[in-house]
Amino acid sequence: MALFRQVMELGGVTAAAAALNISQPAVSKMLQQAEDRLGFRLFLRQRKRLVPTSEALSLFPEVVGALAGIELVQRLSRDLREGRGGLLSLAVTPTLAHGLAPRLVRQFRQAHPDVSLSLRAHPLQEVIRLVIDHRVELGLVMGPVGDSSVMVRDLAERELGCVLPPGHHLAGRAALTAQDLAAETLICVAPHQPVRVLLQHAFEQAGLPLAVAIEVSQSSIACALAEEGAGIAVLDGFALMSARARGAEVRPFRPRVAVQARLLQSRRRPLSRQAEGFVDLAMREL
Template structure:
């Protein structure tokens, strides 16, 4: 059974005559007649009887029409889906990312990306960088984002590096300074990440080299905890521009010298081709991340 045969059958059922059906399809009337004859031969029963110059569908044709209509609708949906895929308006993306970038940055970016892509579905998995890296061999993701990027097996890694800045409450005495150094922060209550974090090591070395006392009153696992603590006015902290996004109205961000670098890696599986829609999301994310480096 050919798709064109079903189209001709549906056109006659809709139009009522061979002539009108041929006009709907843009083909000759004999072509429609021959196509229906072929379809009737395949099916083994008559589809139409001629009465008073019109074609009267048989009882079998009426029953068959329901299935034919569903088939045509399914083909139309398939064509629409293919068009959306071709135009990058449809698809699924699974993202596995560490919490810091999952809380504000990625949801805001996803919202922007989906504005004109109503048929795209995104699954965001928030995992510690350690878990993200552990799960890389499973390739159960399209895009992964982790801290401490290094040489990973089976993935393509793109590294982004950011300058950390000092955040203080707006009414903090240090909020008026243009640049902060370890000397300025000598003995000032400080909130920092755990000792094994890449930024903590750099900050400790900067204070040591300057001969300043690093007064850490809070250690936490995530930047967001430091930010909330600083909002209370009890301390200062060094954070990156990704994690501090969205707090500009409540905190003052001040450059810190010497530079403290924060690095993340955007990872994609080597053995799993990136879909067109995932590629578009990656392009948008690269632009947003690069604007903060």
């Protein structure tokens, strides 16, 4: 196919032979063999020039497309072999999609600029299911996993904290306790999420009931409500990363309560080079 393309584009055997760095008789022989296999003429000789037949003109666009496809496969195979290019698919829980994941994605892209990433935010159980079903290669979650079908790597640990409304009377405290928050308007995520479970336990340890005035599905919503003055948002440290970056009033919760970020992969599927690079980065940086 490459020979046919060169003859078509350059208009003669001599030029095609020079471009392919082979002899002119070899080009003529290869063209004759191609015509014998196809069962029709590709070129007619007129005044020492090769003129393509109507059949050759019909074939030429398809040959150009086929060669482009072959070149693409070769380039992709080379990139995959050398750990360049390709696509890495990630599923993350919403809190980490706003805090930890952007940092890791930025660092990974700096090290692997040729790799494309697909990042999808889902609840914890859906992230686990996507990893098990091999619809994504890696999952980034927070809290306990409890499924033996996935391999779990512990990453960073961050403590719970509070986002205060601007000018709140508790802003003078260095840290906040359950006693401080008991009479306040509290904003928190749903009861099944790790932060809410940990906060409930902390209030029980303090002998106080936990009364959440505003329940939200995502930590980013809780942050926005607190910054608008709707109440105090109690969140994990990963969600607090973006709040601090915006200059919000943030105070740690005491006694210290920590939540763990974890990286998931399927036990039944080996990691691609791209995924291995992401895992190495996450384990090294966190």
